[in-house]
Amino acid sequence: MLRLSLRMFGLVWVTVYWWVRPMVKWLLRRTTGLCELQRVCYGEQRGAQRTQGVGRTPEIQKCMKYIDGKCQERTLNQELIYYVVFAIVKIKKINTQAHKGFSDVLGQCLTQIWGFRQLSAEVEAKRREMYDPANPQHEEKLKALWELMMPDTQLEARVTKQWQMIGFQGDDPQTDFRGMGVLGLENLLFFAEHHTSAARHVLARSLHPTWGYSFAIVGINITHLAYSLLQSGAAKTHFYNASKRFLELRAFHQFYCHLFFSFDEMWRQEKPKDIMEFSRIRDKFEAQVKLKLKNPLAFFKCNFVLENV
Template identity: 45%
Template sequence: MLGYIWQYVYTSFLRYWLKWLVRQVTGKCELQRICSGCKPGVTRTSKAEYSLRSSKSKVLRGAVDADKNKLEPCVDRIMEEKSIKPQKDPLFKENLHTCLLQITGYSSLFVSVEELRKEVFDSENHEHEVMLLKLWDLLMPNVKLESRITKQWGDIGFQGDDPKTDFRGMGMLGLINLVFFSDNYTEEARQVLSHANHPKLGYSYAIVGINLTEMAYSLMKSGALKPHFYNTVQGAPELKDFHQLYCYLAYEFDKFWVAEEPESIMHFNQYREKFHNIVKTHLQEPDVSLTLTVCSKN
């Protein structure tokens, strides 16, 4: 209870006066001090985001929801609002613009991710079908698919004779992630598939892959992936950056699963939660970068 009271008092009263006092001493507003004194990446951008969201100024609060393509005039309005002269702080505009690109870009990326998640796999859609068949060809280049609906799909970890039923939770996002990993890290994807087909330590490759898509989606929705994207993308993150994050999860989960040597796939949820906690712990590190270190084809 005392913690909540202190937080309320600090955010409502003390923070404003402390900011005012420090500005009188340094001659710089809080945003200037952040943009000049903090390391680029999550340290700078997270502090800038908090400062903007906590501001009493509508101009500053509105900046975090601005159109990522209209940020330059937004930065100009902030500089005017805070009486910041370009000649006295020449790097401020560029540094704040980068922070806003990352902040608004994260929100924009989530919208794109959500749209793909909501897009239902449609067997009548030629592009959807082509993508599904591409997944098979990438993972099983020497095995011909006998028909569109076949038990062979179980060889790459789908549950039934028709994979479309397995995409219900994550929609096209799940399939796109599977194909992206298999297309850009083909050797690694086939290696993971071979582990998934192990007689003792095996798991359902495609189903687990879709489950990891859900993990990535949930982490992004909660904002937990901000440190990763703020550290690894010097601007607005795009869909390919989300897919790259998925590749990291798919590859690292396989390494984790093999190292743990579970007794049975029946314990999957237990190990999935343990891996999830490991990822969340990494995301709290200031220099976090959940990047797959092997080389991609592109």
């Protein structure tokens, strides 16, 4: 009975909302002289709060279908964003002389909205690209990962048990990239190349006799987490706060590095009895990350503090 009452209340509220909303918008337009887009652009704090508000407006929702196609094709550019801003200004009859900063603010928001969607498409393409040992670029990246993580140890062969030293399951890392494709490799390589000290630090901690884990395998698992947060939209707050320009793949790699380093810290704090506790700790970590991302000011920086192994 209670569920039925709540459902009825919800239906009534939605109905009233859609009837009243146009009247409220009209009243606000008359009293403030500003359209809904202007009120959001001027009234919300820069970053995720403003951009998410802009993304919810009817004007931008109408543009979504066409622009989303460009994002999926990864052909979106700044020129197209300028065209959309120009069209909105004309349709809404906004006086750009009286509101000189509006076009720039709206342009930044649209750059973040569709830059995020284009980044999602690019990450998806990397995930779908399977590791191919016949591809020289793939092989070079794998070799570079070894050299960065194990600078004092010569790799004896392409297929060797040595790979287990940096946390792969078997003799050939190729098999471990099946789930996340080349994306898993590029995440690990970026961490090793751009945050070398932090990556080696995490590797050293992963070799702990009591609280150890497989560095590369866990790294690929973190790739899956970062990918899921991106594709679900849960990570929008971070990415909207991270950049005013078009998001590049580097932004996703940085997000991944923060997650991997943070997971290692939680793993050590939890003091697991063995690797069988991985799922529990990973789920707890994911829940904490999602909670942090609900904060409109969320921004995960890669300011790593290296503590004792």
